[in-house]
Amino acid sequence: MGQHDSLTVSLRVNGEPHDIALDDPRVTLLDLLRERLGLTGSKKGCDRGQCGACTVLVDGRRVNSCLSLAISLDGSEITTIEGLAQGDTLHPVQAAFIAHDGFQCGFCTPGQIMSAVGLIREGHAGDDPERVREAMSGNLCRCGAYIGITEAVLDAQARMASDRQGEAA
The missing domain is CATH 1.10.150.120 ([2Fe-2S]-binding domain)
Structure with missing residues (x-):
């Protein structure tokens, strides 16, 4: 991969489609959610998959987003804490x-x-x-x-x- 190449990952996050260019294939789902999409509800605790503060749902399954490479989730449905409530009605x-x-x-x-x-x-x-x-x-x-x-x-x-x-x- 050349220095100026970028990869694109397509995700549905909380029901919204996103096509995101990645400058680095090593970016985690947690960093993508927090830094690129502004979804800061998922927390960076240990950054080693040991505390669970970064847990999100990927295609309905519980995942430590700090351990998941964003590029490996192309086409996935992601649900974060921001996507649970329906308007003012809490989950x-x-x-x-x-x-x-x-x-x-x-x-x-x-x-x-x-x-x-x-x-x-x-x-x-x-x-x-x-x-x-x-x-x-x-x-x-x-x-x-x-x-x-x-x-x-x-x-x-x-x-x-x-x-x-x-x-x-």
Whole structure:
């Protein structure tokens, strides 16, 4: 690759199409979201995939965006914390985090919420707090708000399951 060559990556981010020229094929999804698209909700914590603060959904799956090369995700659907709410209506997981005090300083909260949304979509949450804690173990909280986080995930999962049953009836 020559010095002035650039690659283009096409992504749908929070429902919006983006064609982004990359000067460096090593740019991570996290840096692209924060620096090129101005979506700063995803946080750079450890920058090594160990804290979960950068968690986003890629094609519905939970991903540490600090470990994902943007170029490898060409054609993917990306959902960040900024894409969860519908206008002024919070996503059920966001509302549950508020109701259950699932955060203190808030730095890890976007990653926690995105991980919880992915976990619930995967159908692994159930109603077992231990399973939720295990499935969320890749998201660290320095403040120790884990009890509220677990309660929020369980509450949101139950609400979303009952909403789906209501829609099916």
